[in-house]
Amino acid sequence: MPNAKPLTHALVACLAIGMFATDAGAQRRGAAKAPDGPTACTDFYSFVNKDWLTANMIVGSGSVSALGELQALALQQQRELLDAAMQSPQNNVQQLLGDFWASGLDEAAVEADGAQPIAPLLSRIDAIRRARDIPPAIAALHQVGIPVVFNFNADVDLADLTRHIGYFTQGGLALPDPAYYTRDDADTKAILDRYRDYVRSILALAGVEEKSLDAETAAVIDLETEIARHWRAITLARDPRNNYAPVPTAGFDKQYKRLQLDEFLETNGIQAETVSMANPALFARLDELVGSVKPAQWKSYLRFHVGNAMAPYLSRTFREAEFEFHGRVLRGQSEPLPRQTQVLNAINKAAGPMLGREYVARHLPEGARLRATTIATEVRDALLRGIDRSAWMSKPTKAEARSKIETLRIEIGAPQHDLDYSVQPMGRGSFGGNMLIASTWRHREEMRRIGRSNADQRWDVLPQQPALAYDIAQNRLIVSAAVLQPPVLDMTKDAAAHYGSYGALVGHELGRSIDIRGRVVDAAGNVRTWWNEGDEAAWTDLANRLSGQYSGYAYPAATALMVNGTQTRDENAADLAGVELAWDALTTTNAELPKESAQAFFEAWAQLWRQQMSPDVANRMAASSVQAPGQWRANGPLVNLPAFGTAFDCKAGTAMQAAEEQQVRIWR
The missing domain is CATH 1.10.1380.10 (Neutral endopeptidase , domain2)
Structure with a gap:
């Protein structure tokens, strides 16, 4: 079906939110107890998330996370949108989507259709x-x-x-x-x-x-x-x-x-x-x-x-054969996904931009969009200030970094599509036939990109997918409509909390625009390394100090394993940069910040990384993930921030507040 892009996933979209895979296999609400007695100064993550962690214990094999819950919410919103389009379409695109959805859910019709779609x-x-x-x-x-x-x-x-x-x-x-x-x-x-x-x-x-x-x-x-x-x-x-x-x-x-x-x-x-x-x-x-x-x-x-x-979209005999090999043998799955999930995945694969258009209209309130734009702009300005006071960047590199950030674009909600939504009518009688119609449309629109200077009009993530990314090729921040919901952006919370969650994720991504990853594309959009050897050596020193810090953390739920600080080094640095920049943005716009708001900022950051894993999942993640587990994504950056110690009265040298000479700083 639609081809995977060879460059985009490697170069263009650097997704900040690394735990969006749908949580599966988790049996929650067991009788085990969370660790007793965490305080803000001993284990802030467990202190803030104690109730959630207790309510989401894993029994058996699986994982659950706050960001996984956001992914599940976005999928449920998509299903509800398709149900509405199936029952009462309001425009031509909804008619197409409703028919596509109905044809996939009608398993009797799929069986009757047999292999006819590919005949x-x-x-x-x-x-x-x-x-x-x-x-x-x-x-x-x-x-x-x-x-x-x-x-x-x-x-x-x-x-x-x-x-x-x-x-x-x-x-x-x-x-x-x-x-x-x-x-x-x-x-x-x-x-x-x-x-x-x-x-x-x-x-x-x-x-x-x-x-x-x-x-x-x-x-x-x-x-x-x-x-x-x-x-x-x-x-x-x-x-x-x-x-x-x-x-x-x-x-x-x-x-x-x-x-x-x-x-x-x-x-x-x-x-x-x-x-x-x-x-x-x-x-x-x-x-x-x-x-x-x-x-x-x-x-x-x-x-x-x-x-x-086409096997996943045809009758049961095709689907069972495909799952037995691709699902069970290659992917190690024990059972197929629920039928609704299979159909939704098919629609996103072949007609994802259509669904995205309708999702944005339904699930992106103007207030959330404006709030997201304001905070992202303030975090960008904080990065400019961070560049000016940087002790590790050379003067020429600072100038190039400033140029890159000054020209950076912020795009919220959805791309500026130049798509032609004219498609052959689908109908409700043939899911496989509809898949081919939609895939033909998607391929046509992809081919129309070639030879055109319109790269800035497309995203390589869908608006209905929770994603916050820095697009290195187009020097822009991409914020999908689906990500602007709790726990990333909770409009019911203290305004300071918006900076601690959403703002820090923005900072994570914007920092990547000029760090070890972003150094390969300059302000003019040329693919070249614009750091000098001194910049790289200074960055490496900072990042290696973080590696040492994280390597001292035990991996939660894993079998006697420690966090691999080298494997997670660059993401740990991006997390620290994100919190630094978000805090700068918050305190620059709120000079007299109440203590309660300061605490709300850090609590929102810790709540973002709520996570439970069974030992088998934890062992696998410890060996392969380039991101630290949730506990240390939450705690690790805060250990290096004096503002956190002030907000919660944590003394230097405690578990959650390193002595000043041991703190790592990137942009503060």
């Missing part, structure tokens, strides 16, 4: 007779959001971050790593055996006769294995610069004559003089394969990939 695609594949018929079929599948053989996406041009270009990237495999096809260890072989059974099941459901199943299954895996041999290592693709290799499209008709890449671009509405192709050896091999591999083998491959891509 036209399979017929197109069956019509392949010669090698020259293969590339048009590939292009047609890309058009409906089913990328086969390779991936082609719209993403930012690293030479001009205001525009998009097309990226030809490696793809064409149904397994997540090319090593699955070539490693010979027992575990990999076992997974490949399970995958072989899955391919066979999908081909059978797609109409392949029993007598041909073994041969066609082998044909699919053999062709995927050959493609996998020409992939570059996945680790290379994680660096955006490794995906960027501009090449002229002139000559594609001769260079990729059999693969017909010139006609692929034309079919997908692309008129561009330049595209990116970082792995030309793969595409050269694909060009050879179109001519050397028999059309029958290509037909088996394409038939399977249509069934694989």
Whole structure:
């Protein structure tokens, strides 16, 4: 379905809110007791959140967090919006969304529909007779959001971050790593055996006769294995610069004559003089394969990939086969998601911007938007003051940092879409058919980005997804409509609390614009490192001092583990920067801040990171997460802030207030 973007997730959107994954498997409200006797000066996190922690003990396996609860709220709001659109649509977009939602919830209709939604695609594949018929079929599948053989996406041009270009990237495999096809260890072989059974099941459901199943299954895996041999290592693709290799499209008709890449671009509405192709050896091999591999083998491959891509949206036999392999074997899930969740995920995948438009109209009060804009602007101004008084930045670096922050944009609620919402009518009889209609629309709108200087009109997060992010490519702060709710922005609380939660998250992200991450794009939007060696050494010294601090913290719920201060270093620094900047913004606009308001600021910060985990989840997070657990995201920055000690009368040298010479400061 719609392609993953190779650059955006690595370069553009640096999400601040790292615990938005939906909490699952948590059995709460057990009889265990929270730790007795925490005080503000011994463990502020447990002191503030004692009641919540007691009410949300984990029994069994799972996790729960305040930000996970926000994610659940946003999903419930989306379901309610779709219910209303289904029952009484108020405009054309709501009519589309309501029909899409209704068709997915009607499981009897989905069963009756069977494999009919993909029948036209399979017929197109069956019509392949010669090698020259293969590339048009590939292009047609890309058009409906089913990328086969390779991936082609719209993403930012690293030479001009205001525009998009097309990226030809490696793809064409149904397994997540090319090593699955070539490693010979027992575990990999076992997974490949399970995958072989899955391919066979999908081909059978797609109409392949029993007598041909073994041969066609082998044909699919053999062709995927050959493609996998020409992939570059996945680790290379994680660096955006490794995906960027501009090449002229002139000559594609001769260079990729059999693969017909010139006609692929034309079919997908692309008129561009330049595209990116970082792995030309793969595409050269694909060009050879179109001519050397028999059309029958290509037909088996394409038939399977249509069934694989569409299986989650078809009848139960397709869904069960897809879940048994992708869900149970690859993702380790014990059971499928509830039907409503599956349908909502499908709508967000194929028609997310449509749902986002309606979500903003319904769930973004003007008061919250104005409050969010005001605080974000004040935090930005606080960062300018922090740059001026910085002891670790050199003078030239300060000048570049100021220029970058002075030109930074703040976008609240939703992007300035330039989308065309004209879509083929959906109806309520075919969920799979609606998925293809919506995916075709989403692909069309993505392709329209290419060659246009409109990168600032799109976001790579949806407004209905709780997200607060710094977009490094466009030098802007993105605040989604869904995030402007408790615990991030609670309009019923003391105004100072808004700075402690929302304002500190804004500071976290804005600080990233000019820290170790933001240093790779300058104020003019050029991809270059604008720090000097002295700046980097000074930053590293600050960050390493934080590493030492956090490495002394026990990991909550884990089995005798400590926080990995090196692994979480940069996020810990961003948290400290965020609280520093939010406090500066608050106290600059409120010179005579009452003590109660000062306390409300810090309490809001601690409440943001409420979290409970079972030991197995904690052990996994300790090994992999780049963010500290909630207890230390809350407490860690406050240990370094004299203002916290003043607000709660904590003496220097106590657990929650480091001695002055031991405190780490970034922007204060």
